[in-house]
Amino acid sequence: QKEVEQDPGPLSVPEGAIVSLNCTYSNSAFQYFMWYRQYSRKGPELLMYTYSSGNKEDGRFTAQVDKSSKYISLFIRDSQPSDSATYLCAMGGGSNYKLTFGKGTLLTVNP
């Protein structure tokens, strides 16, 4: 079983839709959960950073962590064409300094 599983998509939605992106993981030692956004031919950009279970909201973005189910989500409300990118989940705390990344979900928001 892979440590982190993320549906690669692609996911295509109309502008204004609510987008749900998800990752599952197997390592119960993970305590830190991140979402990165990566535009084509650019570096990953840290979008959301959460510790342990719960929700965190930042503008149109909400990150949810359910440690009991080993499941994390990123919701994007009122999606915009500028949200079109690959979204990577990442998790840490399993071993020193190492983040474990999902392989990314490619999202396209159509005008």
Add this chain to the structure above:
Amino acid sequence: DAGITQSPRYKITETGRQVTLMCHQTWSHSYMFWYRQDLGHGLRLIYYSAAADITDKGEVPDGYVVSRSKTENFPLTLESATRSQTSVYFCASAPSGTYNEQFFGPGTRLTVL
């Protein structure tokens, strides 16, 4: 306000040549990391550094060498480049105490012929 920069942004080299990729950050972050990103594999950690003069191997270190004599610089050297090292290389840094909160550079696209 440069943040984290990488050079060169694009590099083409031949098998057997030595190549050095540069990474520079202006935040005085303690932690620095080198990743490679390949289709089908995602981001994989090559080496990391907790502070100047402290480095350690990541997931895929073979064929690579790093050094960190100054906090702000973390060069990655491919001692004898191979075709399998064709990839996009990202440097990242994180502040002391929060190594999970990593900030990435723009990447270097390396092609080994």
